[in-house]
Structure formats: structure tokens, C-alpha cells
Amino acid sequence: MLQLDNITKSFGARPALNRVTFAVRDGRMTGFVGGNGAGKTTAMRILLGVLNSDAGEIHLDGKPLGAEQRRRFGYMPEERGLYPKMKVREQLVYLARLHGFTSAAAGRNADSLLEELGLGERRDSTLESLSLGNQQRAQIAASLVHDPEVLVLDEPFSGLDPLAVDTVVEALKQRAAAGASVLFSSHQLEIVERLCDDLVIIAEGSIRASGEREALRAQHSAPRYAIECSTDLGWLRAEPDITVVEFDGGHATFDAVEPAAAQRVLRRAVSDGDVTSFAPQRASLAQIFREVI
Amino acid sequence: MNANTTARRSPSFTQSVALVAEREITTRLRSKSFLITTGILLLLVLGGVIAGGIMSKNVSTTPVAVVSSLESELSNIDGLEITIVENRAEAEDLVTAGTVEAAVVPSADGATVPVTVIAESEAPSSLMQGLSVSPELVLLDPSDTSFLLSYLAAFGFGIIFFASGMTFGPMIAQSVVEEKQTRIVEILMSAVPVSALMAGKVIGNSLLAFAQIIAIAVLAIVGLSVTGQAELLTLLGAPLLWFVGFFIIGFILLAALFAAVGAMVSRQEDLGSTMTPVTMLIMLPYFAIIFLHDNPVALAIMSYVPFSAPVGMPMRLFLGTAAWWEPLISLVLLLITAGLAVLLGARIYNNSLLKVGSRVSWSQALKG
Numbered sequence: 001m002l003q004l005d006n007i008t009k010s011f012g013a014r015p016a017l018n019r020v021t022f023a024v025r026d027g028r029m030t031g032f033v034g035g036n037g038a039g040k041t042t043a044m045r046i047l048l049g050v051l052n053s054d055a056g057e058i059h060l061d062g063k064p065l066g067a068e069q070r071r072r073f074g075y076m077p078e079e080r081g082l083y084p085k086m087k088v089r090e091q092l093v094y095l096a097r098l099h100g101f102t103s104a105a106a107g108r109n110a111d112s113l114l115e116e117l118g119l120g121e122r123r124d125s126t127l128e129s130l131s132l133g134n135q136q137r138a139q140i141a142a143s144l145v146h147d148p149e150v151l152v153l154d155e156p157f158s159g160l161d162p163l164a165v166d167t168v169v170e171a172l173k174q175r176a177a178a179g180a181s182v183l184f185s186s187h188q189l190e191i192v193e194r195l196c197d198d199l200v201i202i203a204e205g206s207i208r209a210s211g212e213r214e215a216l217r218a219q220h221s222a223p224r225y226a227i228e229c230s231t232d233l234g235w236l237r238a239e240p241d242i243t244v245v246e247f248d249g250g251h252a253t254f255d256a257v258e259p260a261a262a263q264r265v266l267r268r269a270v271s272d273g274d275v276t277s278f279a280p281q282r283a284s285l286a287q288i289f290r291e292v293i
Numbered sequence: 294m295n296a297n298t299t300a301r302r303s304p305s306f307t308q309s310v311a312l313v314a315e316r317e318i319t320t321r322l323r324s325k326s327f328l329i330t331t332g333i334l335l336l337l338v339l340g341g342v343i344a345g346g347i348m349s350k351n352v353s354t355t356p357v358a359v360v361s362s363l364e365s366e367l368s369n370i371d372g373l374e375i376t377i378v379e380n381r382a383e384a385e386d387l388v389t390a391g392t393v394e395a396a397v398v399p400s401a402d403g404a405t406v407p408v409t410v411i412a413e414s415e416a417p418s419s420l421m422q423g424l425s426v427s428p429e430l431v432l433l434d435p436s437d438t439s440f441l442l443s444y445l446a447a448f449g450f451g452i453i454f455f456a457s458g459m460t461f462g463p464m465i466a467q468s469v470v471e472e473k474q475t476r477i478v479e480i481l482m483s484a485v486p487v488s489a490l491m492a493g494k495v496i497g498n499s500l501l502a503f504a505q506i507i508a509i510a511v512l513a514i515v516g517l518s519v520t521g522q523a524e525l526l527t528l529l530g531a532p533l534l535w536f537v538g539f540f541i542i543g544f545i546l547l548a549a550l551f552a553a554v555g556a557m558v559s560r561q562e563d564l565g566s567t568m569t570p571v572t573m574l575i576m577l578p579y580f581a582i583i584f585l586h587d588n589p590v591a592l593a594i595m596s597y598v599p600f601s602a603p604v605g606m607p608m609r610l611f612l613g614t615a616a617w618w619e620p621l622i623s624l625v626l627l628l629i630t631a632g633l634a635v636l637l638g639a640r641i642y643n644n645s646l647l648k649v650g651s652r653v654s655w656s657q658a659l660k661g
Contacts, residue, residue: 100303
């Protein structure tokens with residue numbers, strides 16, 4: 001587990017991070033969400049040791065994080081970068097070797113990764129000759145080629161077409177399933193919502209919310225339910241402890257003071273006719289995001 | 294994953310440097326423009342050597358003065374343009390004036406050899422070999438290597454240092470900017486220490502420059518011996534070796550500075566402005582050597598100033614005006630300066646690498 005504690009950083013007089021504290025757990029995908037300039041990139045750079053923090057500590061599995069452990073990190077910077085005139089496979093082999101792989105092992109890793117990401121046929125093309133989408137895939141490959149135990153990806157999905165997003169998502173999920181800790185930031189809240197197990201929300205350099213996605217959603221949700229049934233739900237308005245939010249014949253959205261009240265509504269609806277759907281309404285990530293920042 | 298964990302061993306600092314250097318070298322060797330420039334440089338050297346060979350052979354007649362009593366001695370030597378003089382004094386005047394290359398006069402009484410050859414700084418070989426007896430040789434000004442030769446040597450050392458500096462220096466700066474511009478530098482920085490990154494770049498490109506200079510030196514030496522200009526070779530030999538030594542350290546000095554100024558900008562377009570001061574450090578010694586090579590004081594100063602020493606000191610050795618300890622002191626000075634430049638360069642490099650956008654100011658780059 002990667003744990004950040006009270007990381008603080010300012011650039012001159014401008015504060016960038018203020019006592020940032022959160023954890024990235026093993027085998028889980030952690031979404032890192034925040035507006036532009038919120039401090040995501042700075043936090044990630046500090047994690048990677050590319051920048052130094054002014055104060056605060058980072059621990060990996062309980063030990064202070066050092067250069068040696070960072071060698072086993074995979075990083076994809078926000079602004080993409082690989083050598084434009086170097087062949088894709090060569091760059092991957094080079095990067096893996098910089099991380100301590102032998103040539104042979106680096107070559108094997110690069111080959112299997114290129115296949116996995118659908119770049120097998122372009123392995124000997126220069127980066128600049130690839131389409132933008134494929135350049136993005138190559139970039140992902142660059143962060144994965146040394147089998148990192150911790151992955152830090154800054155906006156890994158920006159610029160990807162939906163098909164490439166799926167390929168990359170699959171690759172990341174697989175790494176997480178194999179035990180890697182994955183921290184990724186994204187502006188695309190739907191993707192984060194779909195993908196992440198844990199969530200960290202940052203605004204103006206401070207962490208506004210962090211924890212398991214479902215717990216956060218529950219925490220930020222009103223006790224709201226949606227029900228749909230074959231009969232008219234007009235009687236709902238008269239129910240005690242229930243506030244109707246939206247109503248349209250057989251469809252209604254309501255807030256219940258306590259779960260028992262909602263269950264009472266469900267029982268009555270079932271006795272009146274067929275209920276086709278009944279579900280608590282969880283706040284979407286976008287709602288939580290707007291609420292906390 | 295276990296198989297891969299065993300395949301991975303954290304690379305040492307030297308291994309990281311070697312990897313970076315290796316990439317620099319292979320990238321350069323694949324670049325067409327680099328190969329073409331090197332080819333042209335080698336061709337120029339080869340051309341110069343061959344031209345020198347042809348010129349030295351094409352001198353059809355050697356003007357020689359002879360005292361009338363010895364005229365018969367020269368009658369069966371080809372390729373001489375003979376001027377008959379009355380006495381030794383008149384012959385010496387002609388030699389000093391440069392009207393003739395050498396004069397043949399009777400030896401003073403009591404000498405073992407009856408014939409003496411007088412020349413300015415060296416005797417024409419055709420004359421020396423043609424005489425039936427091995428004559429006594431009197432050189433009027435033995436230390437004075439001919440002006441043309443010294444000019445060519447000055448020009449040669451200068452242009453080689455200039456060409457290498459101007460080829461590899463900006464190349465290093467560009468390769469630093471490329472990594473910054475494409476932002477791969479962030480990935481690299483997360484993998485290896487910044488100092489290893491810079492050291493790899495400086496060493497990789499320096500090795501290439503050394504290979505180029507050694508190729509030039511070998512080509513020149515082989516060329517000179519093949520074209521029968523071995524005398525020039527013996528004159529050039531030791532200074533040439535010193536030049537290689539000075540060049541190596543001088544080049545590292547420049548390479549560190551170029552890497553540093555490259556790190557200060559984020560786009561190739563902005564490179565010109567930060568690179569100018571370092572480019573000047575190559576240009577000024579070049580022009581100074583060409584224009585001031587016959588001014589002993591200026592040359593002596595230049596042979597100690599670290600930026601011009603790689604050209605100035607070999608030049609003085611070639612002219613024979615430097616004592617044996619002088620190149621050593623100059624080399625130590627250069628070594629210290631290079632060490633300081635590497636430290637300074639590493640500092641600027643370190644402070645500037647992640648600063649993107651406008652050019653990093655000198656104060657920012659130095660203070661961090």
C-alpha cells in the first residue's frame with residue numbers, strides 16, 4: 001500500500017498542495033479526480049520523485065519511499081512523451097532496461113505488451129509515424145513494460161478512442177488483479193466511475209474526499225429511491241416520512257426519512273400491482289464531485 | 294511475475310549512465326545528417342593531405358645558389374634552378390631574402406666535408422640527396438618553421454576543434470531539449486537519477502566526438518606517410534597527440550555546458566538564445582587562433598585559457614615555443630575548469646529540467 005501523509009508543496013508563493021493525505025491500496029484501482037490546477041499532476045510528480053515535496057511523507061508498505069522502490073513504479077506523465085524518432089519496441093526495451101531489466105527480459109516484456117495493446121504490427125515503426133491513438137497506447141506500454149508494482153497514470157485515457165479506452169482499461173484491470181496498485185487521474189468522470197475501486201477527490205491542493213467508491217457514493221447520497229410499477233403511484237404523496245421528488249404516473253422518485261419507510265412503499269406497490277424496478281439512487285461521481293469541491 | 298522479478302536487478306549508477314550513453318550513440322549513428330557531416334569532415338582532411346602531397350611534389354624546380362667553383366657538383370642533379378654567386382656572404386643574403394631555398398658553398402678550411410649547404414630552416418631534400426657527398430648543413434634560422442606550415446597547422450587544429458564543438462555541442466543541447474520538449478524526461482527522471490541522465494548524454498556524445506577526432510588523426514597520419522610527407526608528420530606528431538588529450542577534456546567541458554543550456558529551454562526554437570554564450574566559447578578561440586597564431590604573447594595566453602587551450606597549446610608545441618611543463622600546467626587548468634563546468638552544468642540541468650514553458654532564467658537555473 002502506498003500512503004501519502006501531509007504532503008505539502010508550494011511553487012514560490014503559490015501553494016500547490018496542502019497537507020495531502022491519501023492511500024493507494026494494493027490490487028485496487030484508485031481514481032484521482034480534480035479540476036485543472038487542483039494539484040493532481042504535482043502530487044503524482046512528487047509520488048514519482050520527479051519533484052520534491054516541501055513537507056510530508058510517503059510510505060510504501062510501511063517503509064519510507066526511496067529511489068530504489070520507485071524503480072518499480074510505472075509512470076505516465078500528463079503530457080505525453082516518448083522519443084518521436086525511435087522505434088516503438090526499441091523505446092520500450094530501453095525504458096525497461098533503465099528500470100533494471102536485462103535486454104532479453106526487456107525484449108520479451110515489450111513484445112508481449114505490444115501484442116496485448118494491439119501494437120504488435122507497429123513494433124518497428126517510429127513513434128511519430130503512429131496515429132495519435134496508437135501513440136497513446138505506446139505511452140501506456142512505456143509505463144507497463146517493467147512490470148511495475150505501483151502504477152501512476154496522469155490522464156491515461158485522454159485522447160483515446162472508445163476502443164482504445166477498453167484495451168487500456170483491460171490492461172490496467174489485469175495489472176490491478178495481479179496485485180499492482182493503480183492510481184490514475186482523469187477528467188472523464190464516467191470512466192473513473194466505471195473503473196475505480198477507490199476514489200480521491202482533490203481541489204485547490206487539498207483532498208476533499210477519499211475512500212472506497214461505493215462508501216463515498218452512499219455517504220454523499222440522499223436516502224433517495226426510484227420506483228416504477230404498473231399502477232398509478234399517486235398515493236405516495238400521502239405517505240408519511242416520504243417526500244416525492246419526481247412523479248409521473250407509474251414512475252416516481254422519492255426521499256425516505258428511514259429505510260423502513262421505503263420498504264413500506266415497496267410492499268404497498270407490490271400489493272397494488274407489478275413493480276418493474278425499485279432501487280436506491282446513489283449519487284453519481286459527478287454529483288459527489290460538485291458537492292465536495 | 295516471478296520470472297520477471299528475477300530478471301530485474303536495480304541498475305547501478307554506472308549502468309544507468311552506460312545505458313543513456315549507448316542510446317545517444319546509437320541514435321547518432323543512425324542519423325543521416327550526422328553520418329554525412331562526419332563523412333564531409335573526413336573528406337576535407339583527406340583532401341587537405343592529398344593536396345599537400347601534390348603541392349610538395351609539384352614544385353618542379355628548387356632555386357639554389359651556388360658559388361661558382363662548386364657549380365660542377367650540381368650539374369647532374371635534376372630540378373634545380375641555379376643562381377651563381379661570388380662568395381658565401383652573397384649566398385647567405387639570397388637565402389635570407391628567400392630568393393633561393395638553399396645555397397651550396399665550399400666549407401671553411403679544415404672541415405671534413407668540402408661542401409656546405411646553407412638553408413633557412415630546412416634543406417631541400419632533392420638537393421641533399423643529389424649531392425655526391427653528404428654536405429655539412431648550416432641552418433640560418435632553425436627554430437622558424439615556415440609561416441605557411443604554421444598557418445595550416447593553426448587552421449587545422451582550430452577547424453577541428455571548431456567543427457567538433459559546433460557539431461556535437463548543439464547536438465547535445467538539442468537532444469536535451471528533445472527529451473524536455475517531448476516530456477519523456479519525466480519518465481526518464483522517474484527511472485534514473487538526473488545526474489546519470491546528464492552524465493550519459495555528455496559521455497555518449499563525447500565518445501562519438503573522440504571517435505571522430507581519432508579517425509581524423511589516423512587519417513591524417515596515414516595520409517601524410519602515404520603521400521610522402523613524413524617530415525611534416527614528425528613535426529606534427531607530438532602536438533597532435535597533445536591536441537587529442539586537450540581535445541578530450543576541452544570537449545567534456547563544452548559538452549557539460551551545452552547540456553546545461555539545453556535544459557534551460559522547452560522548445561528547439563528557443564535554444565539559440567541560451568546556446569549563444571557557449572557557442573561563443575567555441576567561436577572566439579577559433580578566430581583568435583587564426584588571426585593571432587603568429588603573435589607569441591597572444592598565443593601564450595591562449596594556450597592557458599581553458600577554452601582556447603585545446604587549440605593554443607598544441608599550436609605552441611608545434612611551433613616549439615612551449616617548455617615541456619607548460620602543456621601539463623595548461624592541461625591541469627583545463628581539467629579543473631572542466632570539473633567545475635560539469636558541476637555547474639549538472640546544477641543548471643537539475644534545476645531546469647522540469648521547468649516548462651518560457652526559457653528558464655540564468656538566476657533560476659543556478660539557484661533552483
